[in-house]
Amino acid sequence: MFGIIKDIMNFSKFLLLIIFVPAVVFAESAGNVPSNTALNTSELRALIEQLQEQVLLFKVRVAELEGELLAVKEELKFQKTLQKGLSGGEVKKLQEFLKNFPDVYPEGLVTGFFGELTEKAVKKFQKKHEIENVGVVGPKTLKKLNEIAAKAGEQSGGGEGDQKIVVCHVPPGNPLAKHTIVISKSALDTHIAHGDTTGECISVPLPPPPATSTTSLPDLTVLDIYSDSGKLSVKISNIGLAVVPSNTGHLYIWIDDQLRWTYSLSTLANQSFLSPGGVTVIQPQVLSGEHKIKVIIDPNNAVAESNENNNTLEKVLTFGTTPISPPPTTSTSTTILAPSTLEPVGGSGGTAPLYEGLYNLSVRFQFPTSSIANTQAFRLYHKRPGETGYAFVAAFMNLSSLVDPPPSANTCNGGARYGEWSIIYCTTFWQISSGSYPPASWQIGDYAFYVTAVDSSGRETAPSSVAAERVLERTRILSPIGVQATSNPLIRWTIAPGFPTDPYAYIIIYDSASKIWTKSVPTSKTATEGSVTYDGPALDPTKTYYAFVRGGSTAPIGTAPPTVYVSMHEATTTFSLRSLPPKITVVSPNGGETWYLGSQQTIRWSGG
Structure with a gap:
């Protein structure tokens, strides 16, 4: 790859040599024996024409090599934001x-x-080059990667088999x-031996540039991190005097030193923060x-701001630590008993072809049908x-x-x-369920329930026991993503912290029409993946497939x-x-046969 530059240098030397030779030959020939002047002149013309033709050929080759060099430089470019x-x-x-x-x-x-x-490795590279070491390859890191890659392309003259070493060169x-x-x-x-050292040169900070006017620049900042009714809330603002470009910048949120949330500023539903104030x-x-909690807005400095030193805020906060308290213990009804044996039921569903992706809350309980005639209603509290x-x-x-x-x-009446809640009776139990919603509608934490009954006189029983559902961090698919080189791809996913027992992962592979494969896989509560x-x-290479976990x-x-x-x-x-x-499996011959010249033989195979 890097040998292209050396080739161009060598061709340039050849061009100089070719252009120089005709002049020398002509000078020497002009002073030769007069009797052969006509013949020598004819020979020289032919030689000059031949050399001029070679010059044109060499110019074409140099142009080709320069084009290849541009292609190599383009190939070396890093262009995409990358992260874990x-x-x-x-x-x-x-x-x-x-x-x-x-x-x-x-x-x-x-x-x-x-x-x-x-x-x-990315964090080490960022630290080495005085870039905020967040471990994400953003605009600043991409710029530095391309700078070093460009040096490698311009200063390498060997072939592909020549191993390269990065050194810090000190001019004598x-x-x-x-x-x-x-x-x-x-x-x-x-x-x-001449004083160079291996590795990149350690950069020496330059003196700050002269102060410039910042009156026309925006200034993004994290105003506050707080708990709002148990919800993590992050308040961001533009405290500068200019509008923030709507298509640049990111917001990163770390939870306990782990990068958990990344947002493109352009995708936030509320874009009020773009305007000053x-x-x-x-x-x-x-x-x-x-x-x-640690929040950084515009971590890669994609937005030119009047102040680049107020983009980070850290706090330690407590969320949802209120224990699941028991319901009230008062009872006024003396004619019916309270619902009993309340237990949570995890629920999910959706539309074709997945029939998954939406979640609901459900509780199941016991109540004798003999008491229904004297029961006016069931009441649900959560x-x-x-x-x-x-x-x-x-x-x-x-x-x-x-x-x-x-x-x-095996059937139910419903x-x-x-409102969004419904109830069914299934011979041996009653069940109350909420509507089904996507994950974004559910806050991480505990949802707790209890049920009461109201007798025909309007008096309420004591509450049932409490049942709960705890929503943990989301499951994130790590692979497969994009084009797979194997027909049996490896499916990898994250395991949320907080499971009390070893959890199961429910996996679905489906296409645009139907489910192809489902599997329930046991995992460890202490594992992260x-x-x-x-x-x-067998999967069809002409189709696109979807993974759900x-x-x-x-x-x-x-x-x-x-609790579920x-x-x-x-x-x-x-x-x-x-x-x-396509591949075939040869069935016969399978070795040991004797074939004679001129004979006809049969070869059988399967597949293809």
Whole structure:
């Protein structure tokens, strides 16, 4: 790759030589024997024409090589923002580049997947070049990567098999002019002997430029991080005097030193913060408990601001730590008993072809049908994450229509509704369920419930016991994403912290028409990732497929209150297969046959 530059230099020397030779030959020929003047002149003309033709050919070749050089420089460019969890050719190119610096990426693995080792290497690279070491390859990091890659392309003259070494070159007598270059490994000893050192030169901070007017620039800042009714709330604003460009910048949120949320500023629903004095509040989800929250707006300095030093804010806050309290214990009804054995039921559903992706809250309980004639209604109370008390949410009347006539075996009677809530009777239990909504509608934390009954005189029973559902962090798919080189892709996902028992991951692979493969995979509550290899029906390289993963478990038996745990899916991912050539399996001959010249033989195969 880098040998193209050397080729251009060599062709330039040839051009000079060719242009110089005709002049010398003509000068020498002009002073030769007069009797052969006509013949010598004719020969010289032919020679000049031949050399001029070669000059044209060499010019064409130089133009071709210059075009190849531009293509190589373009190939070396890093153009995409990269971060942990991504995969593909851009990540592989990044790893190939970073492995040239053992102090940055000692592992030197080139896998095409942006994992913890690559993130750690990017942070080292950013720290080395005085870029905020967030582990995400953003505009500043891309610029520095391309600067170094350009030096490598311009200063390398060897072929592809010549290993390159990065050194800090110190010009003799001018140590202040030291700069980073790339050399052949074979030349390393000579450079060391003259005072050069391996690795990049350590940059020396330059004096600040003269102060300039900032009256026409925006100034993004994180005004506050706080808890609003148990919800993490982040308030951002533009306190400058100019509008923020709507298509630039990001917002990063760390929870306990882990980058959990990344937003493109252009995708935020409320764009008020773009205008001077405008304020926007976003509410990402967070588990109950005490957490260290760190927020950075415009971490890569994509927005030119009047003040670049007020983009970060850190706080330690507590969310949703109010224990799941019992309901009130008063009772006025003496004619019917309270509903009993309340337990949570995790629920999900959706539309074709996945029939997943929407979640609801459900509780199941016992109540004797013999008491329905004297029961006016069931009442449902619940408490959301961060709330301190229970609130009435639904009442179900006309209960006799659900038990008479009774449902047949393995069926349920339903139809009674109260707003988004509905109730069914299924011979052996009653169940109340909410409407179904996408993950963004559910806050991370505890949802607690209890149920009461109201007798025919309007008096309410004591409450049932409490049941709860705890919503954990979302399950994020790490692979497959994009084009897969294998027909049996590896499915990888994150496992949310907070499961009390080893959870199961529910996995679905589907196309635009139907589910192709489902699998329930046991995982460990202490693990951070899970994986399984696809072993379903053969996938079609001409189709696009979708992956869905969610996690769940229940509290150990006897835990009060009984609780189900769910890690809803963050998003589905799309992938496809790289087209593979058809293959055949030869059935016969299978070795040992004797074929005679002129004879006809039969070859059988399968497949293809």
